[in-house]
Amino acid sequence: MMRPSLNDLAAFAAVASHQSFHRAADVMGVSRSALSHAIIGLEAKLDVRLFNRTTRSVSLTQAGARLLARLDPVLQDLDQALDTLSEERGTPSGTLRINANKSGARILLEEVVPRFMDLYPDVELDLVSEGRLVDIVEQGFDAGIRLLETVPKDMVAVKFGGDVRFIAVAAPSYLESRARPDTPDDLFTHCCIRQRLPSGKRYRWEFSKRGAEVAIDAPGNLTLDDNDLLVQAAADGRGIAYVPEYFARPFLASGQLATVLDDWCPPTPGLALYYPRSRHVPSPLRAFIDLLREVDRAR
Numbered sequence: 133m134m135r136p137s138l139n140d141l142a143a144f145a146a147v148a149s150h151q152s153f154h155r156a157a158d159v160m161g162v163s164r165s166a167l168s169h170a171i172i173g174l175e176a177k178l179d180v181r182l183f184n185r186t187t188r189s190v191s192l193t194q195a196g197a198r199l200l201a202r203l204d205p206v207l208q209d210l211d212q213a214l215d216t217l218s219e220e221r222g223t224p225s226g227t228l229r230i231n232a233n234k235s236g237a238r239i240l241l242e243e244v245v246p247r248f249m250d251l252y253p254d255v256e257l258d259l260v261s262e263g264r265l266v267d268i269v270e271q272g273f274d275a276g277i278r279l280l281e282t283v284p285k286d287m288v289a290v291k292f293g294g295d296v297r298f299i300a301v302a303a304p305s306y307l308e309s310r311a312r313p314d315t316p317d318d319l320f321t322h323c324c325i326r327q328r329l330p331s332g333k334r335y336r337w338e339f340s341k342r343g344a345e346v347a348i349d350a351p352g353n354l355t356l357d358d359n360d361l362l363v364q365a366a367a368d369g370r371g372i373a374y375v376p377e378y379f380a381r382p383f384l385a386s387g388q389l390a391t392v393l394d395d396w397c398p399p400t401p402g403l404a405l406y407y408p409r410s411r412h413v414p415s416p417l418r419a420f421i422d423l424l425r426e427v428d429r430a431r
Contacts, residue, residue, distance in 0.1 A: 159272035236277035264330035323371035
């Protein structure tokens with residue numbers, strides 16, 4: 133039996149982890165065909181089939197599962213050993229992959245990323261912004277950024293950026309000819325600009341006042357899937373939008389938007405960086421977390 137290379141074994145572990153040649157290829161930065169050929173070559177060297185493949189799915193054979201169980205801790209130990217060398221050299225290096233929602237990515241780009249790149253030029257930062265909540269382990273990310281309340285319970289969370297507020301906003305021109313809403317129920321007499329979540333569901337507007345909580349499916353004939361578009365549509369007089377204050381702040385400052393239902397929009401726990409509790413924390417991620425905390429303390 134020919135001895136497989138470390139690259140072959142890493143390719144096998146990536147496909148096994150993601151259960152997809154396409155996702156594993158994206159994470160590894162190689163083409164799907166190159167990855168497929170690597171796995172075929174590995175199976176030929178070992179003289180055993182490692183995966184069951186169909187046009188729709190990829191799953192481990194019994195032999196593949198046994199190999200992964202023995203190989204996974206070895207590869208983690210190797211990553212940790214290489215990371216130790218990076219620490220001895222005095223500066224982190226390698227790739228740091230972070231999955232973030234749009235508001236989280238914006239805050240990082242404004243306050244953290246420029247300093248991080250100046251301090252650690254040997255780190256390649258891969259920041260992916262998307263609305264849907266993904267499994268960061270399955271998708272090959274080192275960390276994620278989401279609202280604290282949505283962070284999975286088995287993750288370590290590092291809160292930053294302070295609390296956030298979701299606020300109801302409308303253009304002054306829209307409010308001139310209509311009675312301003314005093315309670316969330318008053319929204320049913322207004323045109324609301326609704327939001328479609330990445331899951332496909334429509335977002336229910338959530339309000340709170342002195343312990344009373346209200347969630348409504350706001351009425352309206354316009355639905356959008358992006359906070360920037362919601363804010364712009366509200367500024368154009370299309371109706372009332374319900375968005376994170378961060379996105380509306382420039383329009384509020386310029387007078388293009390005004391808030392309604394302020395006393396029904398209290399602050400809530402804000403963003404958090406999170407990462408797997410059970411995995412070794414690579415030096416680039418540790419450095420990023422340290423800088424994130426430093427920036428947050430200085431705010």
